[in-house]
Structure formats: C-alpha cells, structure tokens
Amino acid sequence: MGADLNTEVGNRIRQRRALVKMDQAALASRLDVPVSVVQGWESGSGAQPLDLTGLADVATALSTSIADLVPAPEDDLTDGVRLQLPDEDSSIVGSRGGVDYYVYRCLVRSPSVPMLIPLVVDVLVDDRERAEFNGGHAGHEFIYVMEGSVHMQWGDEAAPKTADLPTGASIYISPYVSHTFTALDGRNARLLAVNF
Numbered sequence: 001m002g003a004d005l006n007t008e009v010g011n012r013i014r015q016r017r018a019l020v021k022m023d024q025a026a027l028a029s030r031l032d033v034p035v036s037v038v039q040g041w042e043s044g045s046g047a048q049p050l051d052l053t054g055l056a057d058v059a060t061a062l063s064t065s066i067a068d069l070v071p072a073p074e075d076d077l078t079d080g081v082r083l084q085l086p087d088e089d090s091s092i093v094g095s096r097g098g099v100d101y102y103v104y105r106c107l108v109r110s111p112s113v114p115m116l117i118p119l120v121v122d123v124l125v126d127d128r129e130r131a132e133f134n135g136g137h138a139g140h141e142f143i144y145v146m147e148g149s150v151h152m153q154w155g156d157e158a159a160p161k162t163a164d165l166p167t168g169a170s171i172y173i174s175p176y177v178s179h180t181f182t183a184l185d186g187r188n189a190r191l192l193a194v195n196f
Helices: 003-019 024-031 035-043 052-061
Strands: 090-096 099-106 117-123 141-147 150-154 161-165 170-173 179-183 189-195
Touching: 003 035, 024 035, 024 052, 117 179, 179 189
Parallel strands: none
Antiparallel strands: 090 099, 099 117, 117 189, 141 170, 141 189, 150 161, 150 179
C-alpha cells in the first residue's frame, strides 16, 4: 500500500478500534502481534505493512469488514455519469482449447458499481462440437443476442441443456451456472453481456 493509503487505512483501524472500545494492546493480543505493530498500522508508517490476509484478520478482530477499513473507490462520475467514447474501447480475445473463441469488447465501467461488467461479445466459433464451457460467473448475467444466432449450452457439460437463440433473444444466467455459446448459420454472432 502507498503512504497515503497506509495512513487512511490506519485512521480507519484506529476509528473502528475506538468505536468498539478496544485499546491497542487488546487488538494486538487478538492478532498475536506486538503493540508496536498496531501502533505502526494506525500511524500509517508502513513499517510492517498489511496484506489482504492481515487486513481480513484486523477486520475480524474489530467485528467489521475489509470494506470498512479501506477507502471507497475514487468517484469517476461527472454529476452521476461516466462516459466511454469509442476510442476508449478495449478488446480482449478469449481463447478456449487453443482456439480464439470470443472477442470481448469492454464497455463503460465504474468503481462506483464494481460488479457491473458490460461487454459486447463476438462469438467466433460456429461448431457446437468445439463448444468449451466457462464454469460460470460469480455474479448474475444478462445476455441479449444482437446479431446472428447462437447455440447455447448450459449446466452439466456431459448432458447439457441446449437452446438455439435468434437475434433479439435474451437470457438470464444465475451465478456459477456453466455455459457456452457457439454461432449458428456458419457466421459469427454478437452478444451484449452484462454481468452484475
């Protein structure tokens, strides 16, 4: 962590510790560290930096969450809006089984809603026999078929459920449901995918 972040986290640890009526010695005892280490954290000295595991231990000892001990992400909104212009678009090729499978075009994102991940996905594989499942996502997913048609498979890879979906179809996929798409009709397809 940088010096400013160390100071901010240290201040939050000190404030939370005071709120729960715990002195530095009691916190140090719960964490099995010297009092000088807690003093260093609270001063932001960075002499013994906190890693994510250590921060989780401090949060547990103070009956709070890591999110309460770290600063909120910087607000990148202008009067509640975040714009992304076409020249800011970034694309990533997703390969599966050694084959270029999807092209992901990353749409606007903001740390104010970190779980919202919108993408335009070009489906490059048009052979359902080469379908590769993804294992599912940690969040919910909404998909809209923008162009072309897709063959969707989901669930158990050995005996998946299937559906052929035309342009205009929309799909909801709950967390951790393994799925895959392949293009139909011998041409690429395009999806709008929003993970949240």
